[in-house]
Amino acid sequence: MEERRPIRDALTSLENQINELEKAQREQIARLERIIEISRVLNSRLELQPLLQDIIRAASELTSTEVSSVLLLDSKSGDLFFEAATGIKKYEVERIAVPKESIAGWIVEHNEPVVINDVSQDTRWSQKVDEESGFVTRSIMGVPLFVKDRVIGALEVLNKRNEKPFTEDELNLLSTLASQAAVAIEKARLFQQSDQIADVVHELRTPLTSIVGYSKLLLTTQLDEKTTKQFVEVINREAMRLGGMVNDFLDLARLESGRARLTYVPVDMKKVIEETVAVIRPQAEERGLELLVDVPPTLPPITGDEKRMQQVMLNLASNAVKYNREGGSIRIVAEASEESLKIAVKDTGRGVRPEDMDKLFDKFRRIEESEGSAKGTGLGLPITKQLIELHEGEMQVTSEWGEGSTFAFTLPIAVKQE
Ligand SMILES: Nc1ncnc2c1ncn2[C@@H]1O[C@H](COP(=O)(O)OP(=O)(O)OP(=O)(O)O)[C@@H](O)[C@H]1O
Ligand SMILES: [Mg+2]
Structure with a gap:
């Protein structure tokens, strides 16, 4: 009898181990099921903000943390912005750029995860974000968001509940979530863009409708000479406008893909300004504007x-x-210094609201109020900016809402070849 005891003990311990393993496995399966469930939700989201909200909610849930946030790189400025955060009021209302030296900045730069169980012990941690947000960070875990090889941002969870350290498992979960999230974010962005393209195609239909309508009238109705001429003029004007829009489209596509071919020669900007004035003056006079x-x-x-x-x-x-x-x-003002030429176009229009300033150069983007008053596709400024930058110049905009705006650019002055 006595000899059986160790065997029984061993069996019990084995049984316990198996139970433990089964429990861990069940938990693992439950987590994976949850991830699948989450990724199904993420994939069904086509709008960015609701998607980001789903992502941060899932991140906190999977890692038992108080707060989580998504930071995305702005492809134009290269800055990292808080796009969504749970629990931090300020970030729910404002889009705030975070410094490159922050932990999120580190994650994005190195394309590597970070796990810090006590932020006060980590040199990468800076007080600045906390000060700005009024939030107190104790622990932090973050992973990069990337699509293929391109990092698009970071997903962070803050302050582990119960003060426990983060586990390997939680890091894996967050990474899995991040890879699903990144794909969904890209998809939502593409969807947004295709929406904008739909808007522009819609714009193209306006001149087209006039052309079709007036030409049909010409074909089917006996009209006197004067009316005929008027209709032909409308058709011509609208066709030119349509042509201009199509050109802008193609232009921007080529500039963006780097396929635009530019011929660089010495250019006298005074002549260019004079030619512009010749084209613009009649339009300005028609509107009673002084030039x-x-x-x-x-x-x-x-x-x-x-x-x-x-x-x-x-x-x-x-x-x-x-x-x-x-x-x-x-x-129109021009000034030359030793190394650069600055040209500014100042107007006394309604100006641009501070919050709309960074939208000016977005393609297809038109500021709300302009839609009723003036026609356009919202491609002029993005094309202009691309062109100036190809010439190694820089655009500057200053504007006062209700007072007017100044759109200026500087270009380097040609260095004389000796
Ligand atoms: N001088 C300005 N004053 C106030 N708002 C401006 C000024 N220039 C541009 N904007 C705003 O910026 C938006 C984008 O300008 P942009 O030139 O890119 O497009 P658009 O003029 O609408 O169309 P397009 O130039 O393609 O015909 C405009 O819709 C307008 O709301
Ligand atoms: Mg324009």
Whole structure:
């Protein structure tokens, strides 16, 4: 009898071990089921904000944390922004950029996860974000969000409940969630963009409708000569407008993909300004706007594509006409320094609200109020910016809501070849 005891003990212990393993396995399966469930929800979301909310909720749930946040890289500025956060009021209302030296910045730069059970012990931790948000961080775990090889942001969870350290399992869960989340975010963004494309295609239909309508009238109705001429003029004008929109489309597509071919020669911007003024003056006069040109007698040449510079000037000047007010004015000012040339187009229009400033250069984006008052596709400024940057120049915009705006750019002055 006595010898059996150790065997019985061993059996019991084995049984316990098996039970433990089974329990762990059941938990693991439950978590995986939850992940599958979550990824199904994420995949069905087509709008970005609700999707981000789902992601942060899932992140906190899977890791038993108080708070979580999604930070996304802005493809244009390269800055990292809080796009969604649970529990931090300030980040729910404002889009705040986080410094590159922050932990999220580190994750994005290194494309690696971070697990810190006590932030006060980690040198990468800075007080700054806490100070800004009024939140106290104790522990943090974050993983990069990436699609293929491209990092698009970071997913972070903060303050583990019960003060326990983060486990390997939780890190794996967060990483799995992040890979699902990143794909869903990209999809939602593409969807947003296709929405914008639909808007533009819709815009293309407006001139097309006039063309079809008036030409049909011409074909089916006996009209006197004067009316006929009027209709043909409408058709011609709308066809030109349609052509312009299609060109803008193609232009931006080529600029963005780097397939645009530019011819660089010495360009006299004074001549370009004069040509722009010749085109714009009749439009300005028609709207009762004063057009002033303040350019020194000669300007040093820049190296550029003359047609493209013309396009830049026309885009800015036509906006200054379009978005001006009755009886307002437009000033075109040029100044040269040692190494650069600065050209500014100032208007006395309704200006741009501070919160709309960063939307100005988004393609297809038009600021709400302009939609009723002036026609456009929202491609002029993005094309202009791309062109200026291809010329190694820089765009600057200042605006005061209700007062007017200044759209300016600087270009490097051509260095004389010895
Ligand atoms: N000078 C300005 N004053 C106030 N708002 C402006 C000015 N220029 C541009 N905007 C705003 O920025 C938006 C984008 O300008 P952009 O030139 O890219 O497009 P658009 O003028 O609407 O169309 P497009 O130039 O393609 O015909 C405009 O819809 C308008 O709301
Ligand atoms: Mg425009």
